[in-house]
Amino acid sequence: MASLSFVNVCKTYKNGLTVVKDFNLDIKDREFLILVGPSGCGKSMTLRMIAGLEDITSGELWIDGQLMNMTSPQSRDLSMVFQSYALYPHLTVYQNMAFGLKVHKVPKDEIEKRVGRAAEILHISHLLDRKPSALSGGQKQRVAIGSVIVRQPKAYLMDEPLSNLDAKLRSQMRVELAKIHRELGATIIYVTHDQVEAMTLGTRIVVMNSGVIQQAASPNDIYENPVNKFVAGFIGSPSMNFFPVWVARRGEKICLEFGKNKLIANEICSKRLVEDGYVGRRVYLGIRPEDFHEEGPEEQKILFDVEMKEVLGAEILFHGRINREEICVRLSPNVKAEPGERLPVYVDMDRIKLFDMDTEQNIIYV
Ligand SMILES: Nc1ncnc2c1ncn2[C@@H]1O[C@H](COP(=O)(O)OP(=O)(O)O)[C@@H](O)[C@H]1O
Ligand SMILES: [Mg+2]
Structure with a gap:
């Protein structure tokens, strides 16, 4: 697992629009770090810069003491779950979850072990032989998360992985994600615009607005001691x-x-x-x-x-x-x-x- 460090990271587009401004943050090994803020505040962009899917305009990104700015996404050893998940329709749940490991030539018995464990954590052991077309939306989302957690990357990056689920499934998956974090002892960086997810999942919350970190603190501290009116109004439901x-x-x-x-x-x-x-x-x-x-x-x-x-x-x-x-x-x-x-x-x-x-x-x- 990994620690990450941002030093004065900025992202500016060719049209001059700066979407992430002077981002400074140290993320410790095993943290469940939440990036939260209104739509368009730069959460996904920050995550995509960590993954290497977007260039960093200025500043430095370090992972485990190594400068990552010029490192290709494949060489960063990170796994990412997106809001809209893609499963291979012609493969079974097992094959979907095993796919990435097979590509990386992980031995067969090791694949079986890891898929079995992930399926157990996600309560989908009974679905392993099914094709995606025979799954509900929530089950598909679990499989998508499963195919990411079977890998053992330095960190997991998750971009609103629950936002397509209905309220009941979201709250079930919230509980399961918290368990996964505990069981895997993983470093997770998790983007959401949902302050309930932020409060319940995070070991630490980073509240962003217009590309700028407003506050980075524990859920309790953010709630009790918001640094400004924006954070106070954003965290808490109904609002302050x-x-x-x-x-x-x-x-x-x-x-x-x-x-x-x-x-x-x-x-x-x-x-x-x-x-x-x-x-x-x-x-x-x-x-x-x-x-x-x-x-x-x-x-x-x-x-x-x-x-x-x-x-x-x-x-x-x-x-x-x-x-x-x-x-x-x-x-x-x-x-x-x-x-x-x-x-x-x-x-x-x-x-x-x-x-x-x-x-x-x-x-x-x-
Ligand atoms: N290719 C692009 N060119 C210019 N602006 C972009 C581009 N992609 C995203 N943006 C802008 O960057 C800002 C941050 O986007 P994003 O990180 O996706 O926000 P969110 O916090 O909702 O995930 C938004 O204002 C968005 O319009
Ligand atoms: Mg986004």
């Missing part, structure tokens, strides 16, 4: 709510004011806001949907107009508006409010985030 608020001093207290709502900042936030000169200025207040509660002290209360509710069994999502800003609140199924009503909710002030109006950087780290 953002409100422009005034920072005001009211007697001893520092308040966050918007419309008729007035929230009293806790000690840590107050100290930071005062020290960094935010009193009298506007900031973005960020609150995740789960950080509202049905009960609480008066100074944590806000009122919002319910427009729609989604009853999800274990919880209810209330969508509505506060002043003109949209808001989504996650509450327990006991809450009886209906669309058209004005609902009081209480903000967990120890969990709020605050972002600078201009730079959109996080002001409060915990």
Whole structure:
């Protein structure tokens, strides 16, 4: 297995468009590294540069201490799974999975062992004699993943391998990929635009936007300490709510004011806001949907107009508006409010985030 290192990697097209900018990252052996970000942010491009399918315009890519910029894709010893998978229709599942190994002249009993093991991990042992035409979409995708994991490359590269599957299969495959990572002890670099996949699979997440790394950190750290408003809004579902608020001093207290709502900042936030000169200025207040509660002290209360509710069994999502800003609140199924009503909710002030109006950087780290 392998470690990888990017040093100031850039990718610019002939038309002058830069799609990956100054990418710096060290990927450790056995990491399950997730590249996540909105469509078009340069995830696939980054993966294709690792694979050698795209030239690097400037900067360096190192794999296991060797400079790779000029190395051919075949000589990099990496395996790649794409979003759309291709199986050979005239070959059985076994033959499909064995194909790459045969090409590389791996001995027959070794092929049998590896295909058998991969089939077991992916729960497709009973399908080995079938042709692809007799498989469901999810089964085909497993075979495609199988034909990649039978190889023992330095690292596996996966570009949205689950995005063509329905929701149930996706979540099953998510669990299986996590197991595969554990069992193979493999270095995996995995591209997705799905933040649930990112949060559940990654040992580390790299959030990208417009070709630039926004943050590289553990899933928990990304969630709890997003570096900026973009990361805070991208990771988490439903998304974090953002409100422009005034920072005001009211007697001893520092308040966050918007419309008729007035929230009293806790000690840590107050100290930071005062020290960094935010009193009298506007900031973005960020609150995740789960950080509202049905009960609480008066100074944590806000009122919002319910427009729609989604009853999800274990919880209810209330969508509505506060002043003109949209808001989504996650509450327990006991809450009886209906669309058209004005609902009081209480903000967990120890969990709020605050972002600078201009730079959109996080002001409060915990
Ligand atoms: N051959 C090309 N010429 C110019 N621009 C390209 C080319 N291929 C991709 N791009 C652009 O590069 C950007 C990054 O693409 P990509 O890495 O595929 O994004 P994603 O994060 O969705 O995987 C996009 O804006 C895309 O339009
Ligand atoms: Mg892509």
